[in-house]
Amino acid sequence: MKLRLIRQQDFTTGLFFLVTGSLFAWGSLSYKIGTAMRMGPGYFPLVLGALLAVIGLYLAARNARVDLSREESQLIEKPCLRSLLLIGVAMLVFAFSLQSLGLIVATVGLVVVSGIASQAFCWKEIGVLSTSLAAFASIVFSWALGLPLQVFPA
């Protein structure tokens, strides 16, 4: 006999809100709370955080029942960590190379790293795409729209 959480989605949601709400409420205790008439900076976040935590607790508790029938379970789809990671890294590569290496290098870096996330990755296509996007971005954003972006390596 296998026990499982039904409504896995709602249960996780509840936990997430419980933790975030508690953290916010706990954090706001370090600021002055004040009274309803003269609210300190901690008053509003404390109330909101506590409310969020209560909702989270309720959601988690209500959906933590154990059930044996499979049909009813509402499971979380397996997250695709590969795309999450690659997209995140691509953006970070772009962010931290922009200032020193310039828009062209940063764009090529972003397109190549994010391109790996696609299932139909192909070097030739990525090459063409990164070159044309780098040219487009330099012309449109830096030159035509005048955004303060470094185009070439500093």
Add this chain to the structure above:
Amino acid sequence: MIELLGQLGQGFEAALTLGNVFYCLVGVTLGTLIGVLPGLGPVATIAMLLPVTYGLPPLSALIMLSGIYYGAQYGGSTTAILVNLPGESSSVVTCLDGYAMARQGRAGTALGVAALGSFFAGTFATMLIAVLATPLSEIALKFGPAEYFSLMVLGLVAAVVLASGSLLKAIAMTLLGLLIGIVGTDVNSGIERFSFGIPELSDGFDFVIVSMGLFGIAEIIHNLEKNESRQIFTSNVGRLWPGREDFRRSWKPVMRGTFLGSILGVLPGGGAVLSSFASYSLEKKLSDDPSRFGQGAVEGVAGPESANNAGAQTSFIPMLTLGIPSNAVMALMVGAMMIHGIVPGPQVMTERPELFWGLIASMWVGNALLVLLNLPLIGIWVRLLKVPYRLLYPAILLFCGIGIYSVNQSAVDIAFAVGFGALGYLFIKIGCEPAPLLLGYVLGPLMEENLRRALLLARGDATVFVSRPLSATLLALAVMLIVVVALPAVRKTREVAFQED
């Protein structure tokens, strides 16, 4: 009435300058483009383009950004009809009958009816905004902090009630948004809250970061795990102008859809999506032969398409007259106005009439441009549908990156956006809609300030919110909404309504 015409005339004068017509054209073209492309919505696009509008005059910037929103409603229907994929969430129902019509070789007729219905709806909604603006702004000028607080409560409640999915989750998302909005320096005490000593956080998260992360980056990560399967049913769309029989069948649905959409659009949290769903179920109910629906009934295209366009436009009303955004796109528009030093609210109409009426007039101009853009040039949009997603998403990421970076010239901001992207991906996985969060995030600081000011003025007496008649009415409306939704009968229909999603 004469005054209204004069004001509209002033608006057209401002909107019809060469530069503004150009920005309007750019806006609606971009809107159509992103509407046609599935996986890229108006929220992400407007967030992406916000920094670009820094250099433009305020009116041109607003004209362009709003063009993107209602332009997307036109473009979304093209994808729905030809590919059976909603380009926009508001076009979900158009897939049902629009695609069925395309399979019968009547794609052109469906596109024509959708465009003409949308144009009619857009014209009507623009006039409605013009007529309602003055009286609503006059009411709004009587608002004190207590009223503003109650109005925002009503707005958030309505957004929660009308969001799809679980009520409790939507409420929690709104609360989370309010909390995220608090990060940064407290205006009253000057203390930095939840900034952990990070200098980039002393002004809080810029909302370009939040919206781009939650809507842009998260969406891309989510799309990447789905396999691409886009097939264009036909590249030959056939005759565009609807025949007499189609006109006879669709004029009433267009009128009803326009009316319904106009009302639902004004409600906070409403807007385009809800309007199209409501119109489809209304047409199905009123039809002599409901079984035709889903088999290519022209009414099923005409009604919802008019409704979503009307809804998209009237959702500007609360933003323009009260300064309260009713959905995520309007929250971005508020941000756009703030960038240009305009505080949205009733005073805009009196202090910057050329801006206010110019924006309204530009909507009509934009709708006219959209008909021209969509009907004769349909072939171009069809061809665009063939661009595979793997070439599209790196470009979207790049524009997001440049957009975020140019807000503060800060690489750390992009890192924050990646964080919000991961958070948004988590929300997709656990089935939470991010729109209420964004609304709460935008309203958070305003709400706190008005709450504190109202209580200070009333010497800590919380009854001020119910003793002032306007504030009490607004709160009563909010309570009523909650009660209505909690009623078992309504609850059931609500669940059914969102199930068709």
